[in-house]
Amino acid sequence: MTEIALPRPAAGVMSDPGALGRFGEYGGRYVPESLIPACAALEEAFRDAWSDPRFRRDLDRLLAVHAGRPTALTPAWRLSADLGVNVLLKREDLAHTGSHKINNVLGQALLAKRMGKTRLLAETGAGQHGVATATAGALLGLDVTVYMGEVDIERQALNVFRMKMLGAEVVPVTSGTRTLKDSTSEALRQWVTCVDEAHYCLGSVMGPHPYPWMVREFQRVIGDEARRQCAAELSTGIPDYVVACIGGGSNAAGTFAGFADTGAQLVGVEAEGGAAVAFGQVGVLHGFRSYLLQDENGQVSEAHSIAAGLDYPGIGPEHAHLRDSGRARYVTVSDEEIVPAVRRLARTEGILPALESAHAIAWVIRAAESGELPPWSTVLVTLSGRGDKDMATLMAAS
């Protein structure tokens, strides 16, 4: 791979959130005292590793030889002709295990080894992050325990089996709504009991500092690669729009990080039933302050989406800040727009996207057809994962 030196983001825009882990008024480290030393040790270890060229080299090599990076940038020719805008797909569906989750997990697993940990804990909703963690654990010789809500275990049976095949233990979570938010709570509770030997491998840009920042940095490979690829592909060098779906917000944060210092418009697409920015208020959950779906009493609401990976009532704190500062905007699409978007991409490009990723596609379709996207503007869309895991849902919806 040839390395092209990238300009660093302008100070303040998607930069280091400092010792307190603040993105504007968001972020922080709201965890029980028992976890504070572990979070502090993790921050120190990450800072040290991230500035160590050997760690960066080791991670780059794993991303290349194991995860199959760089992933392609695919011009969506027929969809573009249909819509009258120039759509480019950043193909995280081609990464090993079928989604961008592997980028973060390889980074954290390598860091866990460097810290002398022998176990990984993870939460999972759709099971993609659980599968990625089970994969990294197998690759690096770390025991893996995945916490997963009972409801998700039922609707994502295939991924549960994949995790077990990879040697991970899958622990059902029976509390609360028995979905992603409860599996995240349970992983935090269990981490308290084994902080010495276990690393909590959190799956998105959420959680207590340093997770939102660290996960964004491990995912910025998406944006950095896409930036180089756009420079080669586009006469303008930079796309007009950069679009990604948002559950916790990691594929979007990683993508945006590559373009934060450009004039590109950044658009995050939330599922209508899990749209923390659109319908939430500022809250504190799972260690961070951000927008959060909650009732008028402050009790956290359940998110609902056809895409299990977007069923999270919060959004990463950096997105809350990007929104308030106006650097990015956040839009929603409804469940009804998703299956048509999957079908359309499948039939124009021969690519079956994950239901999560289809949210980004659905917004581009809507915005192009409504004229919101100017004719022949260039739109980079991160296709965060492939749709194989969603066949049962699609069969039920067809």
Added chain:
Amino acid sequence: MTTLPRTGRPLLAPYITGGIRPDWTEYLHEYVRNGADAIEIGLPFSDPILDGPTIQEASDTALRRGVTVRSILDEVAAIDAGVPLIAMTYYNLVHRDAAAFCRDLAAAGIHGLIVPDLPVDESAPLAAAAASAEVDLTLLVAPTTPAARLAEIAAASRGFVYAVSTMGTTGSSFAASGGRLATEVRELTALPVLLAFGIATHADAVTAARSADGVVIGAALMRRILDGCSPAELGAVLAGFRKALDEDGSDCVP
């Protein structure tokens, strides 16, 4: 302020999840009648990350009954417990208007507050709001807290210091290592130090009270309420703990 009584005997602070049953305040009276020096009232939250299965279930039970912070405080305001009351809840229920939250607590007769997901580093805004409402914001220490940080927390804590005995959630098993933590903190502060988490038997309570100023008993009592124990029956259970602590006999039965 929640000035805890200086009785010379170990302090006993039982916990109850507010609103767990329609008659939940009856348990408060039984606690007081049977030797409670203070009572911790949990204001239930949907995602209690420092609570184990029992208090999670208690919180869910209360929330399903439709209770809110407001409804619990209204019920508390209507009674005179006769001992200091301390609210325990999570930061999402507090932060939106911390000043109003603390004023509401004080108006209901609650002058102590524990927020387990709010570490000392993030506590300044709430500490200020609590102080102006004359509510003591009590901070937690854990077995992993480094020495310098213990001193910082002990200095910032008000009312007492809440020492978490074990690396786990409420309802974990009691770890005798908690005793070392309590001993260390007591050398740093004149405030009482209460040991909490996992104190389920008379033996646990007695062991804990030998190195701390007293104990908090939570999940062990809530398990009994969830299993249908009446206020009078639970009062008798608390009386057993009171007796064991006062006698500190080696013949205590678990």
